[in-house]
Amino acid sequence: MTAATAHPAVSHLAATALRRHVRRSGRRRRLAAVGLTLPLVAYLLVFFVLPILGMLRLSVANDELATTLPETTALLRAWSGEGMPPEDVLAVLAREMRAAHAARTLARLAKRLNVESAGFRTLVLATGRNLPETPAGSWTETFLALDPEWGKPAIWGALRRAAAPWTDLYLLAALDLERGEQGEIRRVAPERAIYLGILGRTLWISFLVTAACLVLAYPLAYLLAGLPERYANPLLILVLLPFWTSLLVRSAAWIVLLQREGPINQILQGLRLVDQPLQLVFNRAGVLIAMTHVLLPFMVLPLYSVMRNIHPSYVRAAISLGASPWLAFRRIFLPLSVPGIAAGCLLVFILAIGYYITPALLGGADDQMISWFVAFFTLQTVNWGMAAALGTLLFAVTLALYALFARVVGVDRLRLG
Amino acid sequence: MPRADDAFVRFEGVTKSYDGVHLVVDHLDLEIARGEFLTLLGPSGSGKTTCLMMLAGFEQPTAGEIRLEGRPLSRVPPHRRDIGVVFQSYALFPHMTVAENLAFPLEVRRLGRAEIEERVRRALAMVRLSGFEHRRPAQLSGGQQQRVALARALVFEPKLVLMDEPLGALDKQLRESMQYEIAQLHEQLGLTVVYVTHDQSEALTMSDRVAVFEAGRIQQLATPRELYEEPKNAFVARFIGENNRFRGIVEGIEGGVCRVRVGEAEVRALAVNVAGIGKPTTLSLRPERVVTGEAAHHLPNRFAGRLLETVYHGDHLRLRLALLGSDAFIVKLPNRPGMADTLARGTELVVGWRVEDCRALDA
Numbered sequence: 105m106t107a108a109t110a111h112p113a114v115s116h117l118a119a120t121a122l123r124r125h126v127r128r129s130g131r132r133r134r135l136a137a138v139g140l141t142l143p144l145v146a147y148l149l150v151f152f153v154l155p156i157l158g159m160l161r162l163s164v165a166n167d168e169l170a171t172t173l174p175e176t177t178a179l180l181r182a183w184s185g186e187g188m189p190p191e192d193v194l195a196v197l198a199r200e201m202r203a204a205h206a207a208r209t210l211a212r213l214a215k216r217l218n219v220e221s222a223g224f225r226t227l228v229l230a231t232g233r234n235l236p237e238t239p240a241g242s243w244t245e246t247f248l249a250l251d252p253e254w255g256k257p258a259i260w261g262a263l264r265r266a267a268a269p270w271t272d273l274y275l276l277a278a279l280d281l282e283r284g285e286q287g288e289i290r291r292v293a294p295e296r297a298i299y300l301g302i303l304g305r306t307l308w309i310s311f312l313v314t315a316a317c318l319v320l321a322y323p324l325a326y327l328l329a330g331l332p333e334r335y336a337n338p339l340l341i342l343v344l345l346p347f348w349t350s351l352l353v354r355s356a357a358w359i360v361l362l363q364r365e366g367p368i369n370q371i372l373q374g375l376r377l378v379d380q381p382l383q384l385v386f387n388r389a390g391v392l393i394a395m396t397h398v399l400l401p402f403m404v405l406p407l408y409s410v411m412r413n414i415h416p417s418y419v420r421a422a423i424s425l426g427a428s429p430w431l432a433f434r435r436i437f438l439p440l441s442v443p444g445i446a447a448g449c450l451l452v453f454i455l456a457i458g459y460y461i462t463p464a465l466l467g468g469a470d471d472q473m474i475s476w477f478v479a480f481f482t483l484q485t486v487n488w489g490m491a492a493a494l495g496t497l498l499f500a501v502t503l504a505l506y507a508l509f510a511r512v513v514g515v516d517r518l519r520l521g
Numbered sequence: 522m523p524r525a526d527d528a529f530v531r532f533e534g535v536t537k538s539y540d541g542v543h544l545v546v547d548h549l550d551l552e553i554a555r556g557e558f559l560t561l562l563g564p565s566g567s568g569k570t571t572c573l574m575m576l577a578g579f580e581q582p583t584a585g586e587i588r589l590e591g592r593p594l595s596r597v598p599p600h601r602r603d604i605g606v607v608f609q610s611y612a613l614f615p616h617m618t619v620a621e622n623l624a625f626p627l628e629v630r631r632l633g634r635a636e637i638e639e640r641v642r643r644a645l646a647m648v649r650l651s652g653f654e655h656r657r658p659a660q661l662s663g664g665q666q667q668r669v670a671l672a673r674a675l676v677f678e679p680k681l682v683l684m685d686e687p688l689g690a691l692d693k694q695l696r697e698s699m700q701y702e703i704a705q706l707h708e709q710l711g712l713t714v715v716y717v718t719h720d721q722s723e724a725l726t727m728s729d730r731v732a733v734f735e736a737g738r739i740q741q742l743a744t745p746r747e748l749y750e751e752p753k754n755a756f757v758a759r760f761i762g763e764n765n766r767f768r769g770i771v772e773g774i775e776g777g778v779c780r781v782r783v784g785e786a787e788v789r790a791l792a793v794n795v796a797g798i799g800k801p802t803t804l805s806l807r808p809e810r811v812v813t814g815e816a817a818h819h820l821p822n823r824f825a826g827r828l829l830e831t832v833y834h835g836d837h838l839r840l841r842l843a844l845l846g847s848d849a850f851i852v853k854l855p856n857r858p859g860m861a862d863t864l865a866r867g868t869e870l871v872v873g874w875r876v877e878d879c880r881a882l883d884a
Contacts, residue, residue, distance in 0.1 A: 417608045417609075421614075424578075425625055426677065427600055
């Protein structure tokens with residue numbers, strides 16, 4: 105533009121032509137780049153981005169009432185919410201409940217409503233079974249006659265929430281919160297509050313595993329990084345050896361090793377380090393030992409990769425400048441290895457908070473992590489909303505960790521191997 | 522027990538082997554005087570960097586001892602040696618600013634903050650980088666990084682400064698100006714410098730003395746002038762500067778001058794390093810000591826050659842001749858007006874040289 109202002113007549117034309125040429129020659133290259141990455145982008149979209157979006161949607165989805173009682177849903181959304189709904193709404197509700205009962209779709213709705221308020225299930229199912237075709241008096245009287253519960257505002261509040269297009273029910277439940285009768289957010293009763301505890305446990309186990317991996321992997325990676333490649337490479341393959349067997353097999357093998365009569369207890373007793381066999385499995389110790397083992401390579405690899413790229417002359421320079429070997433390590437090598445530490449910890453921690461099989465096999469009831477509950481809600485109670493909400497929670501924690509990492513270390517310094 | 526006449530640095534029979542079979546450094550004896558600029562010059566793998574690393578303390582001699590001011594260094598860990606090192610890769614700490622890099626050796630020595638600041642300021646001014654305190658090494662050009670590395674190696678006023686091919690990564694022009702700067706700092710600060718390079722022109726222009734390394738041994742230790750003009754053996758002659766070489770047999774030696782048969786011809790040369798009559802020798806002759814035409818007529822060594830090629834270098838011309846059985850005989854002539862036109866390819870040319878300029882060395 106500066107050239108164009110200096111010689112407006114000629115340069116402006118020339119500049120336009122030049123820009124056009126640059127654009128044209130760039131377009132081909134861009135097209136090629138897009139073409140080459142297209143399969144991967146499509147793959148990620150279909151098998152990664154869409155499932156995550158689906159999970160996020162499921163965690164706030166609220167379509168049971170809308171699919172089972174569509175007209176009632178529309179009417180409830182329009183209703184003011186004071187007292188009981190007017191007669192015409194109740195008439196539609198009765199008609200649709202009867203129809204749903206006949207079509208056997210009422211159970212699904214009953215289950216959904218039971219999450220809002222305990223006892224709702226019985227109320228809905230019994231009412232659906234017993235509703236007459238025509239009201240005995242008004243519909244209001246008929247409902248109240250079937251069950252006086254129908255007169256409570258809490259029931260109608262719950263129904264109205266179930267009629268909304270979205271619900272924060274599951275997300276709140278995942279945080280041990282719920283909506284009160286006036287729709288305010290409150291803590292659930294202490295005996296029902298379990299998820300924060302489980303989240304805390306998940307984070308704590310992940311933290312311990314990450315710390316153990318770091319303590320074990322740092323000296324190993326340091327040693328490997330200092331070796332000539334012809335020794336370091338075979339040793340690295342040994343580090344990767346566990347990947348050659350499945351996670352399930354490795355976790356099961358730990359049960360054999362760690363059980364009361366297993367080799368580890370035998371060795372400890374043989375060395376007279378313990379009198380009684382230690383309880384190492386089906387408790388927290390088993391989970392920590394096995395998860396540390398399984399995740400250790402994910403710590404070694406980024407550490408090794410970063411340390412390998414720390415030129416030995418840095419430490420030598422520090423020593424030549426008068427720093428003792430320990431000081432040179434602390435002031436020079438350690439800070440330069442921080443990207444590897446951060447990447448390894450991030451990787452191990454994120455993998456650990458999603459762990460399922462290892463704690464399920466090696467842990468007791470109090471050692472199960474969030475993923476176990478995701479599986480529980482998906483496979484056993486078929487509560488997709490709750491499963492998705494816990495998944496979303498896990499996702500949020502992961503994103504938060506990543507943001508923290510980006511803040512502290514910087515994404516561009518991330519090295520994974 | 523330190524002796525009064527002790528050299529500043531002394532290598533005594535220093536030997537280094539990594540595998541127990543090959544000697545990287547072979548019974549090295551070397552003395553370095555205080556304030557000297559000594560260059561270790563040699564091809565890669567000749568042991569020169571290993572010597573430097575042993576002096577710095579990053580390698581241990583397999584046998585022998587290195588003394589600094591008479592004190593044996595083998596028991597002194599590298600961080601207590603007080604030797605500044607400039608590394609080939611500069612090794613500036615990338616996570617620290619320029620000022621932090623320079624302050625590092627001073628902090629390690631527990632100097633007061635005010636003194637550290639003052640010394641850092643002076644060191645930066647010395648290498649003309651004032652105002653760059655808060656830059657990171659990655660934000661500096663190669664030459665600037667080099668100067669920071671230099672300042673860092675000098676800021677704690679070490680007894681001795683080692684430089685391991687410090688200019689290797691710079692382009693030619695920058696290298697030459699840095700050579701000048703380093704030589705000036707050496708002069709001004711009275712530093713003792715041991716400098717490693719494989720670049721002979723660097724060695725010749727900067728050093729008080731140059732040690733030419735080959736296969737773990739010093740082939741010649743001399744001033745640059747001696748090294749160039751009076752190489753002791755064929756390796757040094759070949760390694761330092763350009764030279765024409767002939768293989769021949771010694772036919773006679775009289776008063777330091779020998780007659781050498783090269784093919785059909787006889788060449789008279791200085792008997793510098795010959796084994797005896799009847800033994801093979803290598804004759805070495807600098808291309809710029811060869812004269813042509815009229816000037817060659819009265820010289821004892823005078824031969825006719827055929828001009829194969831003329832390369833124009835601006836200030837001089839390089840002629841390649843077929844002579845004495847070699848077709849790579851090089852003559853360097855200062856460029857005079859009109860000269861380039863007279864030297865057509867295929868011309869018969871008479872060339873000659875003095876006895877003193879042709880050295881008979883080991884075979």
